[in-house]
Amino acid sequence: MAEDAGRNSVPVIDMQDFPGQLRRLIEACEDWGCFRIVNFGGIVTQSVMVEMKEVVRSLFELPAEVKMRNVEVIAGSGYMAPSEINPLYEALGLYDMASVRAVDGFCSNLDATPHQSFTPETVGLPGVQLHTDSSFLTVLQDDEVIGGLEVMKRCGKFEAVDPCPGSLLVNLGDIATVWSNGRFLNVKHRVMCKEAGTRLSIASFLLGPKEAPVEVPLRLVDQEHPRLYVPFVYQDYRKLRISNKLHIAEALDRLRVQY
Numbered sequence: 685m686a687e688d689a690g691r692n693s694v695p696v697i698d699m700q701d702f703p704g705q706l707r708r709l710i711e712a713c714e715d716w717g718c719f720r721i722v723n724f725g726g727i728v729t730q731s732v733m734v735e736m737k738e739v740v741r742s743l744f745e746l747p748a749e750v751k752m753r754n755v756e757v758i759a760g761s762g763y764m765a766p767s768e769i770n771p772l773y774e775a776l777g778l779y780d781m782a783s784v785r786a787v788d789g790f791c792s793n794l795d796a797t798p799h800q801s802f803t804p805e806t807v808g809l810p811g812v813q814l815h816t817d818s819s820f821l822t823v824l825q826d827d828e829v830i831g832g833l834e835v836m837k838r839c840g841k842f843e844a845v846d847p848c849p850g851s852l853l854v855n856l857g858d859i860a861t862v863w864s865n866g867r868f869l870n871v872k873h874r875v876m877c878k879e880a881g882t883r884l885s886i887a888s889f890l891l892g893p894k895e896a897p898v899e900v901p902l903r904l905v906d907q908e909h910p911r912l913y914v915p916f917v918y919q920d921y922r923k924l925r926i927s928n929k930l931h932i933a934e935a936l937d938r939l940r941v942q943y
């Protein structure tokens with residue numbers, strides 16, 4: 685299994701080694717806002733991961749009019765055809781994977797994730813624009829062969845996330861930053877087209893609470909660590925981001941407490 689190549693590669697967390705990995709996990713959340721997990725075979729088997737990729741690949745081969753039946757449940761959760769802003773990107777979405785009804789609904793319509801068709805002409809272009817995820821966590825089964833994902837560390841430096849078959853990448857989103865009162869990094873990331881081919885990734889987003897406000901836990905607030913964000917409703921935050929095209933968490937700045 686993968687080992688860290690050094691300080692410039694995404695930290696790798698061994699899921700079989702807890703609480704041993706706790707400090708490392710916290711450091712990864714603070715400095716990188718993302719980490720790879722390995723040794724989670726008891727939860728998701730390699731054969732399920734392989735099968736997921738095959739199913740997703742076949743879904744993208746469906747005709748466009750079928751893919752368009754994947755309508756959104758909340759803004760940005762349904763089919764996304766290549767657009768002016770992300771011309772190489774196509775995505776299907778399944779809203780609420782934990783709901784049997786939602787999964788059944790998806791299957792009868794169809795549904796899944798991001799997919800980028802790279803050609804020799806698009807090498808060097810962005811496949812997915814720079815953004816943070818608005819959610820709490822994203823669990824990403826990235827492409828096993830075609831790389832291109834880049835994450836920005838807290839210091840502002842981009843690092844390539846190389847493919848690592850058999851692992852999953854976890855990205856922290858905006859809600860992780862709020863729930864940790866600014867301690868954990870909502871990682872800015874983008875996908876650059878590095879080589880021709882179809883890049884297939886499956887992202888599972890753990891969003892924010894449906895109704896309860898997103899707020900900094902009281903135990904993280906004291907004189908040295910004042911509350912950084914006013915409480916807000918996740919759906920409103922998502923709308924604020926989408927309607928104002930604030931993709932790199934600028935919307936969070938609008939929710940900062942003014943001292």
Ligand SMILES: O=C(O)CCC(=O)C(=O)O
Pocket residue numbers: 798812817824826833873875885887
């Ligand atoms: O395809 C990838 O590697 C990243 C996709 C992504 O960042 C997203 O869907 O939010």
Ligand SMILES: [Fe+2]
Pocket residue numbers: 815816817822873
């Ligand atoms: Fe993302």
